[in-house]
Amino acid sequence: MRRFRFLRDPDPAAIGDSFEAFLRWLEGPACLFISGADDSRCRAFVTLLHGNEPSGARALWRWLREGERPAVNLVCVVASVTAALTEPLFTHRMLPRARDLNRCFRPPFDDAQGRLAEEILELLRLHRPEAVVDMHNTSGSGPSFAVCTFPDRQHDALAALFTGRLIISRLDLGALMEISDRRCPTVTIEVGGRLDAAADRCAFEGLCRYAAVPDVFAGSIRERGLERLADPVRLELREGVSLTYAPRPCAGHDITLRPDIEHHNFGSVGPDVVLGWTGGLPTRLFRAVDASGACAVDRLVRIEDGELRPAQSLKLFMITTNAGIAQSDCLFYAVADDGQPIAA
């Protein structure tokens, strides 16, 4: 069964005069093919893998409305349209009980989300794009960044079309960007929080550049200033550990994190910073595994007088203030202060 609706060169006047109307017009998962000035090549733009991350699809709608012809063919995949349109709009990462779609890009493909992921992979194989961009919003508010699994010049150039930061991650989670190789460089672009005006701007301006430049790998002034952050470690909660966000310790929860913790996104946090409050032992509360497979919890956080602090100077990012996401995904990602992996 085919889940994706296929639309070729849609008429800009027909795609809806609001973003919401655009999604209703798509009806469900959709693949839009836009013919380029050079139709011998193709680039892919994937977005809305998560229904609560609308900036990429909104940018696509705006870009399509302008009726601009891309430099090369553009294959646009808009995935979780149904989750996005489930009330309240843009609050459902996926439908209840469904798996996280961006953890499904590896076998087994045996449930609905797996089959959707498999079909996206099939679409990409069919079109053989020279590059793939997968655009997301971060769960909290914050600046934009790119993520790739493959550190090379092509990925740098691709990332620099959108943002000034590139995270190199060898995490093996079943995310779309893990398909990346030298023939098909793939980057995830996190444009910032879904309520940040800067995120919509980053998404739209980046997409315009991505569609318009004749060579996405030519590099630019922007590439030279790219900040790189290598091999981040995820701080995860252990099963059954409860978490809340409040400005002071909350009884009845194992961990209370400060609600303004996301202000530390991409900044340096020293060991004197209080991230929250908890009793107990870090290794009983958290899980963190470094690139070598060793436990990194004690290198990330320590607990002193009930205060949760960084164990050393760190750079934190993708900090969430959503307890559900913290529980099902992770609290934050961390590298050493200088952007290098956390030393063993």
Ligand SMILES: [Zn+2]
């Ligand atoms: Zn996402």
